[in-house]
Amino acid sequence: MANADLVSKRNSDTTFSEEEVAYVAPHPLAIILRRLAGRVVAIVTTLLGLLFLTFSMGRLLPADPVLAITGPEVSKEVYDRVYNELGLGQPILVQFLSYVGRVATGDLGTSATTGQPILTDLLAIFPATIELAVIAMIVGALVGVPLGITAAVRRGTVIDHVARIVALAGHSIPIFWTGLMALFVFYAKLQLVGASGRVDVFYEGLVTPITGFLLIDSAVEGQWDVFQSALGHIILPGAILGYYSVAYISRMSRSFMLEQLSQEYIVTARAKGLGRRKVVWRHAFRNIRVQLLTIMALTFGGLLEGAVLIETVFGWPGLGQYLTRGLQMNDMNVVMGAVLTIGAVFLTINILSDVLYRILDPRTR
Amino acid sequence: MTMSTEQADRIDGSRFRKWLRAPEPQGWFQSSAQQFHQGWLKFRLHPLGLAGLAIIVLLILVALAAPLLTAYDPIVQDMAGRLSPPSAEHWLGTDNFGRDVFARIVYGARTTLYIIILVSVIVAPMGLLIGTCSGYFGGIVDEVLMRITDIFLSFPGLVLALGFAAALGPGITNAIIAISLTAWPPIARLARAETLSLRKADFIAAVRLQGATPATIITRHILPMCIPSVIVRVTLNMAGIIITAAGLGFLGLGAQPPWPEWGAMAATGREFMLDSPWVIAAPGIAIALVSLAFNLVGDALRDVLDPRGSQ
Numbered sequence: 201m202a203n204a205d206l207v208s209k210r211n212s213d214t215t216f217s218e219e220e221v222a223y224v225a226p227h228p229l230a231i232i233l234r235r236l237a238g239r240v241v242a243i244v245t246t247l248l249g250l251l252f253l254t255f256s257m258g259r260l261l262p263a264d265p266v267l268a269i270t271g272p273e274v275s276k277e278v279y280d281r282v283y284n285e286l287g288l289g290q291p292i293l294v295q296f297l298s299y300v301g302r303v304a305t306g307d308l309g310t311s312a313t314t315g316q317p318i319l320t321d322l323l324a325i326f327p328a329t330i331e332l333a334v335i336a337m338i339v340g341a342l343v344g345v346p347l348g349i350t351a352a353v354r355r356g357t358v359i360d361h362v363a364r365i366v367a368l369a370g371h372s373i374p375i376f377w378t379g380l381m382a383l384f385v386f387y388a389k390l391q392l393v394g395a396s397g398r399v400d401v402f403y404e405g406l407v408t409p410i411t412g413f414l415l416i417d418s419a420v421e422g423q424w425d426v427f428q429s430a431l432g433h434i435i436l437p438g439a440i441l442g443y444y445s446v447a448y449i450s451r452m453s454r455s456f457m458l459e460q461l462s463q464e465y466i467v468t469a470r471a472k473g474l475g476r477r478k479v480v481w482r483h484a485f486r487n488i489r490v491q492l493l494t495i496m497a498l499t500f501g502g503l504l505e506g507a508v509l510i511e512t513v514f515g516w517p518g519l520g521q522y523l524t525r526g527l528q529m530n531d532m533n534v535v536m537g538a539v540l541t542i543g544a545v546f547l548t549i550n551i552l553s554d555v556l557y558r559i560l561d562p563r564t565r
Numbered sequence: 566m567t568m569s570t571e572q573a574d575r576i577d578g579s580r581f582r583k584w585l586r587a588p589e590p591q592g593w594f595q596s597s598a599q600q601f602h603q604g605w606l607k608f609r610l611h612p613l614g615l616a617g618l619a620i621i622v623l624l625i626l627v628a629l630a631a632p633l634l635t636a637y638d639p640i641v642q643d644m645a646g647r648l649s650p651p652s653a654e655h656w657l658g659t660d661n662f663g664r665d666v667f668a669r670i671v672y673g674a675r676t677t678l679y680i681i682i683l684v685s686v687i688v689a690p691m692g693l694l695i696g697t698c699s700g701y702f703g704g705i706v707d708e709v710l711m712r713i714t715d716i717f718l719s720f721p722g723l724v725l726a727l728g729f730a731a732a733l734g735p736g737i738t739n740a741i742i743a744i745s746l747t748a749w750p751p752i753a754r755l756a757r758a759e760t761l762s763l764r765k766a767d768f769i770a771a772v773r774l775q776g777a778t779p780a781t782i783i784t785r786h787i788l789p790m791c792i793p794s795v796i797v798r799v800t801l802n803m804a805g806i807i808i809t810a811a812g813l814g815f816l817g818l819g820a821q822p823p824w825p826e827w828g829a830m831a832a833t834g835r836e837f838m839l840d841s842p843w844v845i846a847a848p849g850i851a852i853a854l855v856s857l858a859f860n861l862v863g864d865a866l867r868d869v870l871d872p873r874g875s876q
Binding site: 242245246249250253254256257258259260368369371372373374375376377380381383384388501502504505508509512513523524526527528530532535536539542543546547550 | 712713715716719720721722723724725727728729731732733804805808811812815816817818828831832835838839842845846848849852853854856857860861
């Protein structure tokens, strides 16, 4: 209905003569509200779209969802009862709406493998993935940004080529393979790091979860041996995941920086006699900070994708491993729940970076 | 005094070359050949792009000539000679079933090529159709189609592909469908942008005045104009598609054993990695090489088409 109104309004607008249009100056607040409404509609439809995608994943399943619950040998009555309980006889739209309703109340179904509600599982494992992604993000920002900026400033030199190779490798080498190779070198051959999991087995369960982030919890509780073990376990997957964000962040910061360096104000600043370092960091860098922030937010979403594979390689008990276990066990509720969570996090990050961009960049005001 | 055409040919190179350089192309075939030639002249200045192209050509040749390159069967097991290290007999060693790793890499090139071709064949027309319709009709059609595109674009590709592949069931065909489902949105976006710039062109208005239906205009006049940039974009995205496909294969959702697929080969080699690293080293390098090739070709193509954007 709202759309129909909009369309008719647009049509009636075109019937105004040019002078009339010129007089219709909408209130600034009205513009903001309309824009906000537009954003909210976009977010809600995207969220519904995500829900529809996960819903259709559940429906695409070639195996009979009833038989998945009851087992293959089942009487007609039991089959019909389960069929009706699952609501499979109802129209697709009704089924979809009831799915949306259930998700909205936090009911993501029960996992056939762990026997727990999906939400409980997700809440328990989510911090592990976030911890990994944060470490990767820190590596990505601390290495990627300086690398990209140096590559831009010293364009065409060795460092620029190195940055290019780093990025190309990051975009070409599959992350699971890097993980396997790193395990082979650093764990099997050099024995520098821990193997799978978040800590060594004998440390497991020693730390009472406060935040769920093992590094923080063990440090707060003063259990430094656990902290050390946890650090030894996270360093390799974190660094590898971080490498992939370095590949992306360095490329982006390089091109942002090049764009700034070609501006006339840089020439002016240089002509005034300002030092190279000052021009780069005080002038150019300040202008790309907001863009960099957006890129990092987007990278964080990409890290979740990489986490799925790297967690599988390193046996990291997070969202990715949960998802792939669900895949292997054909536990569709788990798959739907995990995909939905990753999608929702991705969406939230997109919205946040959009909002941040609007707040921080004066040009968008 | 006047030169015969033959003499002119000899000075200016072959007749074909002259045809390529004719100032006024006769017909669409000559003009597109000339355009292609111009692009090639710029492309061949990029050594890395050429290297990438060489790897892709190599991939195609290896896939086509697989039985000639190795005497071993990629599927037949030989439990007596399992996990033997690289030697003159088995160049890349054997895997846990005693199968020659080199043979499996060579035949795996077929799987990779199969994925590349099928995904392109599905994604390009799909993106083209959605994008051109969206751009040409505008209004509510555009609104709805672009909203759907945005929804697909706003989620990590691999995760979405994983979900679909899981729902459809494991298998190479289903993996291809799942990848295609996540790979069409950028193509649609591009086709839409191209259509928007074409829609107002005089020749489209002329065709419309002659009474052409929207379907004719889109399929006969707009769509062909979008094809070159779509091909370039598919090439650019192919590296990512290969990585996603390898990821699906690694998780057991791609080609099913015993058929060789590089991602799956790395996954099965995991257990034996510590003593027999060659089982996983080779497939990983193969994936990286092909993906790198597409990245290099993509970079060079981008440079050829938009010299301003690359630095």
